[in-house]
Amino acid sequence: MDVFEDFYLKTQNFTFTLIPDNHPKVYEGAEVIPLPKPREIKEEFQKVITSRSSTRRFKEEKVDVYTISDLLYYSVGVRKREGEIIYRMFPSAGGLAETEVYIIPFISDLQVGIYHYNPLCHYLEKLNGEFRTLKTNVINSIPDINVVPLLIVLTTKYWKVLAKYGNRGARFVLIDAGIVMENLYLVATALGLGICAVGGHNDYIFNRALDLREGEVVIGVLVAGKKTE
Template sequence: MSGERQKDRNDQFDTAADPVDPSPEVELPEPILESSISIEQTLAERRSVRSYSGESLSLSDVSQLMWAAQGLTQDRFFRTAPSAGALYPLEVYLVVGNVDKMDAGVYRYVPSRHSMVKTLDGDRRDELCRVSLSQPQIRDAAAVVVITAVYSRIMVKYGNRGVRYAHIEVGCAAENIYLQGMSLGIGTCAVGAFEDENVAAIFDLPVDEEPLLLLPLGMCNEP
């Protein structure tokens, strides 16, 4: 482990209070809202992909995938994934290894600004792979999405039931990433087998924030 986890972060709603962070921030291109592929085709072709071509992802790819996971939609309050009581307990991070115009490191997605704030320097894919039962798709991916939950945001209204609602929400966000990735030729595979405390330590997560799901991302190999 990398030491004690951070103190509780107090920004309950990302749309209401952006994080105060002096780290470099990457502005993402505006998400594209139309494409030549139908939702029916993406559903029919959705698969878990564990082998990638080794090509880099583009900044526009990152933009679409982050927006699909937790991007703002109507009135810049609602998001692409449903959330009980619109309380939004999830946080979305990206472990960057091979992305154009992004230095290697860990970034947190800020929905209210559609941007990425760097939280850690350096390529963490090998480290993350080791604490994920050495699953090679984590190491080989161009980038890895890590979705966490701050349960207190939703338990304040729903009590212990809020934990279940957060788990439902992470499934919705993950499926959005699958479908958006498929439309871009980007594969992913939902990974739930990892050492929770070690992942939290790698990311230096606040004590009230728990890792729930990893989604490695890579350009699909040609069939």
């Protein structure tokens, strides 16, 4: 039995409960950095979808806070609320929106550090944590990447999906994270940024740097920035 068949068989079971909600994570007491109001993106969709690609060479130029605001809002922001129901920019299993987004802006007009994106209020929450090792780990995993202007880290609060869907939720968290990655790719492309997913990152280093608690793990890492011509 290969690893994929084993995973498939272990995620056959399906249960359904109404326990979890779809509210994003909030860091109480963290320093709050408001983001500018997102700007309208007028890039033609056909051009965006056909020009989307991975970029590994970036300019050593700042990714300004306006661009960061646009990237986060249109990729994973809140598009509307109806009472307690929150509608995000991406679909997810049961609407749980269990994928969280953290950024480390190494070349930006923001202070270098680890930030969590709060989509409900559209601001960043500045966290404590060792971020230098993260850049080193990314560059070591993909030698083609010359600089890391903006590091984007996706985590999944997988417990929410497993609580609702049982073992089958293990499939859903992977699908949901993939959708968020594609959103980031498309929005980055529309903003004229280069972007690249990193598959060889060290999970332990990233989980420790973000000080993640039980039930949440890093599931994806991306580098974004102004691409070389």
